[in-house]
Amino acid sequence: MRPVYMISGGITKFAKGEPRKSFRVMVKEAFDYAMRDCPRLTRERIDGSVLSYFSDHFTRQLMAGIMAADMCGLVPKPTIRVEGGGSTGGLCFQEAWRHIASGWMDCVVAMGFETMSHVNTWKGNEFIALASDTNFDYPVGGFYSGYYAMMVVRHMHEFGTTVEQMAQVSVKNHKNALHNKWAQHHYDLTVEDVRRSPMVAYPLTMLDICTMSDGAAVAILCSEEVAEKLCDNPVRVLGVGQGSDAMRMADRPHGNVILLKHEDASWYKNLKYPGVHSFRAGRMASKLAYEKSGIEDPREDIDFVELHDAYTSSEIQTYEDMGLCKYGDGGKFIEQGHPELTGRIPVNPSGGLIACGHPVGATGLMQAVFAFWQLQGAIAKHNDGDGFIQVKQKRGLGRRKMRGAIHSHAGTGTYVTVSILESTR
Amino acid sequence: MAKTIANKKSSKRAQASPAKAGGPKPKYDKVRLPESDEGAVVFCTDPLTVKSHYEIDYIHSYAEDSPFFRGLAEGKLCGSECTKCGYRFATPRAYCMECGAPTKWFDLPLNGRVHTWTTCYFGSEAFLKEAPFNLALIEFDGVNTLFLSRLIGATEKDIRVGMPVKAKFRRLAQFKPTDVYFVPAEKA
Numbered sequence: 001m002r003p004v005y006m007i008s009g010g011i012t013k014f015a016k017g018e019p020r021k022s023f024r025v026m027v028k029e030a031f032d033y034a035m036r037d038c039p040r041l042t043r044e045r046i047d048g049s050v051l052s053y054f055s056d057h058f059t060r061q062l063m064a065g066i067m068a069a070d071m072c073g074l075v076p077k078p079t080i081r082v083e084g085g086g087s088t089g090g091l092c093f094q095e096a097w098r099h100i101a102s103g104w105m106d107c108v109v110a111m112g113f114e115t116m117s118h119v120n121t122w123k124g125n126e127f128i129a130l131a132s133d134t135n136f137d138y139p140v141g142g143f144y145s146g147y148y149a150m151m152v153v154r155h156m157h158e159f160g161t162t163v164e165q166m167a168q169v170s171v172k173n174h175k176n177a178l179h180n181k182w183a184q185h186h187y188d189l190t191v192e193d194v195r196r197s198p199m200v201a202y203p204l205t206m207l208d209i210c211t212m213s214d215g216a217a218v219a220i221l222c223s224e225e226v227a228e229k230l231c232d233n234p235v236r237v238l239g240v241g242q243g244s245d246a247m248r249m250a251d252r253p254h255g256n257v258i259l260l261k262h263e264d265a266s267w268y269k270n271l272k273y274p275g276v277h278s279f280r281a282g283r284m285a286s287k288l289a290y291e292k293s294g295i296e297d298p299r300e301d302i303d304f305v306e307l308h309d310a311y312t313s314s315e316i317q318t319y320e321d322m323g324l325c326k327y328g329d330g331g332k333f334i335e336q337g338h339p340e341l342t343g344r345i346p347v348n349p350s351g352g353l354i355a356c357g358h359p360v361g362a363t364g365l366m367q368a369v370f371a372f373w374q375l376q377g378a379i380a381k382h383n384d385g386d387g388f389i390q391v392k393q394k395r396g397l398g399r400r401k402m403r404g405a406i407h408s409h410a411g412t413g414t415y416v417t418v419s420i421l422e423s424t425r
Numbered sequence: 426m427a428k429t430i431a432n433k434k435s436s437k438r439a440q441a442s443p444a445k446a447g448g449p450k451p452k453y454d455k456v457r458l459p460e461s462d463e464g465a466v467v468f469c470t471d472p473l474t475v476k477s478h479y480e481i482d483y484i485h486s487y488a489e490d491s492p493f494f495r496g497l498a499e500g501k502l503c504g505s506e507c508t509k510c511g512y513r514f515a516t517p518r519a520y521c522m523e524c525g526a527p528t529k530w531f532d533l534p535l536n537g538r539v540h541t542w543t544t545c546y547f548g549s550e551a552f553l554k555e556a557p558f559n560l561a562l563i564e565f566d567g568v569n570t571l572f573l574s575r576l577i578g579a580t581e582k583d584i585r586v587g588m589p590v591k592a593k594f595r596r597l598a599q600f601k602p603t604d605v606y607f608v609p610a611e612k613a
């Protein structure tokens with residue numbers, strides 16, 4: 001495998017509904033943004049594309065990927081569609097990485113989108129719930145918020161996690177998004193606001209859950225040689241990892257924790273793992289990504305994380321899967337302020353899915369774009385001069401370059417990707 | 426009547442055409458797609474947004490899971506036991522996830538406990554009219570995995586993790602997993 005670099009990215013502003021633009025025009029706009037941000041890159045230099053969108057139901061258009069590729073003028077070059085639920089965007093990023101790392105291509109565009117406003121919210125919930133076992137799970141009351149609610153009820157039972165701790169995640173992410181012009185929602189909230197908003201599935205309220213969105217995002221990856229030629233400030237993809245778990249939560253085992261390098265088996269003597277309280281796929285993805293990136297202790301070796309907070313609860317669960325804290329300490333981790341913008345390891349400085357929106361196939365690529373801008377030190381450049389959410393590198397770590405992790409997650413933790421990006425500045 | 430109108434229209438057009446000077450009428454002049462009063466449901470004119478309907482009936486086979494659904498109609502809950510490692514799955518599956526060997530059917534106990542639960546106040550369109558409803562993952566003694574079901578006869582206020590519950594079955598089977606549901610086994 002050879003080194004892979006990200007040299008540009010682009011996104012559309014995510015919106016609840018964007019009826020004036022079809023998915024292919026949204027992708028084209030994100031693509032054009034990325035091309036403008038890397039002026040020496042010409043379309044002729046691009047060897048192919050990888051497309052990601054989650055559900056054929058939302059657009060009611062099969063082979064939508066090729067329509068986005070042709071709108072961007074990327075035919076007759078090779079192109080492929082990637083799909084894996086909520087993790088579709090993250091998988092797309094990693095597929096593009098494989099295109100380059102394997103030596104097959106020197107420059108590839110990862111492009112993702114979703115147009116979820118074409119059905120009403122209840123129908124959208126149904127389409128999403130079809131990504132659960134349609135013999136045993138969907139017909140019982142298929143509703144993803146219900147599935148995640150059951151997972152966090154068990155997390156609360158095992159570890160004493162509280163609804164206030166969950167609400168703090170929503171408050172934090174929405175506060176960060178106040179300084180992100182790309183975000184779908186700009187709300188200044190309190191814990192009480194989150195708890196008072198309508199209950200969706202106990203204990204998750206409307207403000208504990210991300211919304212559906214229309215939007216597109218693009219990331220351009222290339223080889224070292226191309227990056228040196230075309231980009232003054234590329235970002236290296238240091239390593240990628242991926243994991244999976246059984247579709248049905250009911251089937252998940254109750255065994256032993258998969259340990260990260262800095263962890264000790266004695267921490268988890270009495271914990272049955274993953275059960276339904278933790279995401280084994282997230283742990284596996286983190287472990288592999290850390291191993292490939294030479295990360296000994298993510299608490300020290302990563303400067304920020306953009307993770308898949310479709311639910312406030314899943315952000316807390318993911319702190320633990322990624323080893324930012326011990327299993328069981330996720331609630332305390334947010335309570336003590338560690339994932340805040342000024343905390344030990346800022347999590348979702350962009351505002352995450354909860355505030356930025358979640359157009360499924362674009363989401364994982366949106367995270368890549370935000371992380372790319374962070375590592376370029378270019379947040380203000382892309383945010384009308386507002387650099388408030390620009391993360392500072394950990395103090396006293398001059399010995400290494402700044403690093404960010406992106407984490408993309410599919411329904412109840414079935415597919416999870418973790419990719420580690422590093423500045424070259 | 427309709428015919429008259431059509432004739433009038435076509436004669437008007439004939440006058441305007443260069444063929445009027447005694448030449449033969451254009452051969453395809455009367456070829457028209459039939460009109461209908463179907464129209465469109467329009468939500469918005471700019472951007473033009475119309476209703477687009479889509480519906481499918483599947484011929485869905487439960488295939489290897491068929492015995493489970495037939496079992497529900499007989500008041501029986503069937504799980505899957507690995508023929509090699511003995512792992513017991515509360516939700517049926519043809520092959521063991523732990524070792525890959527085929528499974529055989531076994532009868533689950535009808536009494537279990539709530540492993541985790543929620544009350545849904547919203548939902549997918551198909552279940553919206555049933556909200557609020559409770560979902561629960563049920564654990565059974567001597568079984569390694571869980572079973573997803575509806576829990577009735579209790580509310581958000583009184584459901585607890587670990588609460589004993591027992592299975593009940595619909596008298597008139599619909600051959601869906603909701604043919605079985607759970608109720609509290611005793612007051613918690």
Ligand SMILES: [Zn+2]
Nearest residue numbers: 507510521524
């Ligand atoms: Zn087995």
